[in-house]
Amino acid sequence: MANAKNGSCDGALKEVRRSDFPEGFVFGVATSAYQVEGARREGGKGDSIWDVFCEKKENIMDRSNGEIAVDQYHRYKEDVELMAKLGFGAYRFSISWPRIFPDGLGTKISAEGVAYYNNLIDSLLEKGIQPYATLYHWDLPYNLHNSMGGWLSEKIVEYFALYAEACFANFGDRVKHWITINEPLQTAVNGYGVGIFAPGVREDTSIEPYLAAHHQLLAHAAAYAVYKEKFKATQGGDVGLVLDCEWAEAFSDKEEDKIATERRLDFQLGWYLDPIFYGDYPAVMRQRLGDKLPKLSEKDKELLSNAIDFVGLNHYTSRFISHVQKPRGIHFYQVQEMERIAKWNNGEVIGDKAASEWLYIVPWGIRRTLNYIATRYRNPKIYVTENGMDEEDSEISTLSEALNDIKRVGYFKGYIAAVAQAIRDGADVRGYFAWSFLDNFEWAQGYTKRFGLVYVDYKNGLTRHPKASALWFSRFLKGEDDEDNNNTEINKG
Numbered sequence: 001m002a003n004a005k006n007g008s009c010d011g012a013l014k015e016v017r018r019s020d021f022p023e024g025f026v027f028g029v030a031t032s033a034y035q036v037e038g039a040r041r042e043g044g045k046g047d048s049i050w051d052v053f054c055e056k057k058e059n060i061m062d063r064s065n066g067e068i069a070v071d072q073y074h075r076y077k078e079d080v081e082l083m084a085k086l087g088f089g090a091y092r093f094s095i096s097w098p099r100i101f102p103d104g105l106g107t108k109i110s111a112e113g114v115a116y117y118n119n120l121i122d123s124l125l126e127k128g129i130q131p132y133a134t135l136y137h138w139d140l141p142y143n144l145h146n147s148m149g150g151w152l153s154e155k156i157v158e159y160f161a162l163y164a165e166a167c168f169a170n171f172g173d174r175v176k177h178w179i180t181i182n183e184p185l186q187t188a189v190n191g192y193g194v195g196i197f198a199p200g201v202r203e204d205t206s207i208e209p210y211l212a213a214h215h216q217l218l219a220h221a222a223a224y225a226v227y228k229e230k231f232k233a234t235q236g237g238d239v240g241l242v243l244d245c246e247w248a249e250a251f252s253d254k255e256e257d258k259i260a261t262e263r264r265l266d267f268q269l270g271w272y273l274d275p276i277f278y279g280d281y282p283a284v285m286r287q288r289l290g291d292k293l294p295k296l297s298e299k300d301k302e303l304l305s306n307a308i309d310f311v312g313l314n315h316y317t318s319r320f321i322s323h324v325q326k327p328r329g330i331h332f333y334q335v336q337e338m339e340r341i342a343k344w345n346n347g348e349v350i351g352d353k354a355a356s357e358w359l360y361i362v363p364w365g366i367r368r369t370l371n372y373i374a375t376r377y378r379n380p381k382i383y384v385t386e387n388g389m390d391e392e393d394s395e396i397s398t399l400s401e402a403l404n405d406i407k408r409v410g411y412f413k414g415y416i417a418a419v420a421q422a423i424r425d426g427a428d429v430r431g432y433f434a435w436s437f438l439d440n441f442e443w444a445q446g447y448t449k450r451f452g453l454v455y456v457d458y459k460n461g462l463t464r465h466p467k468a469s470a471l472w473f474s475r476f477l478k479g480e481d482d483e484d485n486n487n488t489e490i491n492k493g
Contacts, residue, residue: 016417018479026431028090032137034066035440039073043112046102048139053198062446069441070456076120084127087477091129092433094137104141106162114170121174134179145199151212157219164223168231176237180220183244188213193330196444206331214294224307242312242385245269247365251322260323260338267336275304277377288335312385318365354389355449363414370422379428388435390449408469
């Protein structure tokens with residue numbers, strides 16, 4: 001296992017360059033609506049589950065919320081200008097469902113909501129930046145949760161399809177890359193199991209997370225079908241699903257650890273991709289969950305069959321996995337019978353640590369994840385839709401110190417080099433999106449963590465300041481050598 005531990009078998013590139021990637025490969029940045037937009041009560045927007053979840057201040061580490069966030073609703077032109085000056089070719093943003101349909105029901109569309117996203121999309125295209133739009137990044141209209149149970153109700157599938165159709169109709173003449181749902185695992189497990197994400201449900205953790213996942217999967221397939229039937233021929237775009245996955249590496253050569261590692265990947269990726277590519281949930285999930293895992297009808301299977309144009313991968317970190325018989329946590333973790341390990345027995349860690357307790361820097365993990373998807377799922381088109389690391393928000397850092405995010409520069413160099421290696425291995429990776437463009441509201445952690453390439457000064461008018469990582473990206477994207485451009489500056493204008 002020495003190779004797995006230090007990544008030596010992966011032959012890391014000494015210095016990654018833009019020219020290491022195929023022609024047409026897309027480099028972009030990503031955000032999501034609730035994390036950056038703000039304007040909770042403007043433009044006719046209805047409340048989302050996150051708006052209401054944050055009203056209970058104890059739900060968020062610093063008792064904050066996204067009511068203003070970093071105010072991209074009003075500052076999108078400034079942000080798009082900065083993206084363009086840095087040299088990014090794409091922006092992955094999300095559309096707020098309650099900004100389009102305030103009550104979620106699809107009976108009345110918000111003209112102001114449509115106008116906002118039209119303006120954002122047009123601004124991106126004017127600067128040569130391709131829009132990658134996510135339909136659902138966790139901000140479910142609160143009315144759908146309150147009136148029918150949100151993702152626990154099969155009715156949600158129909159409402160999501162109506163919402164998707166409205167977005168395709170209004171924006172699809174310009175948006176050619178659509179993501180239906182972001183990280184359904186997080187919504188299912190942390191929203192309807194652990195309860196640390198909106199809507200904060202934790203009533204029957206042995207049933208409801210699997211039901212929420214089931215309905216998200218069917219909602220994705222329903223939206224995919226709408227696009228294929230009504231828009232594909234005229235608009236010519238692609239529709240994908242974004243999944244999050246920590247790489248799982250066996251802790252030892254014991255067979256039980258190797259099997260636990262396979263099981264861990266099935267409970268992350270297989271949960272959503274197996275029904276699309278192979279017609280049912282993974283056998284190990286069926287075996288361990290029994291009747292708790294919803295059954296796919298023949299109609300469901302037909303709807304799901306190959307209902308994907310690309311796989312989006314959100315990847316941040318990796319873990320060693322060992323088999324344990326009685327793990328801690330909710331049902332979802334207990335039935336996996338595995339433990340996620342960050343350290344070897346001698347105390348050596350899997351990688352350097354970022355700010356969040358779960359995030360270790362393990363570049364070789366993304367290469368293995370991409371190769372796993374390519375091998376297991378017939379080499380689909382893949383976009384790395386999120387990848388990045390956080391730092392603590394510090395009261396004592398000067399602005400110049402906060403901008404000097406050298407560890408993040410190293411993170412991106414390592415991970416982007418590993419993506420280039422996966423492409424050489426044969427994985428069909430088409431693009432990479434750094435998370436995140438801006439420091440923003442990081443869900444249950446509020447504003448205590450900063451993932452941004454661009455520093456947002458929360459105490460001085462939310463002003464934007466590119467960090468060293470943003471300047472490194474700018475040089476990388478322009479094919480310039482680091483040593484020749486140490487003094488590169490971006491004039492925000």
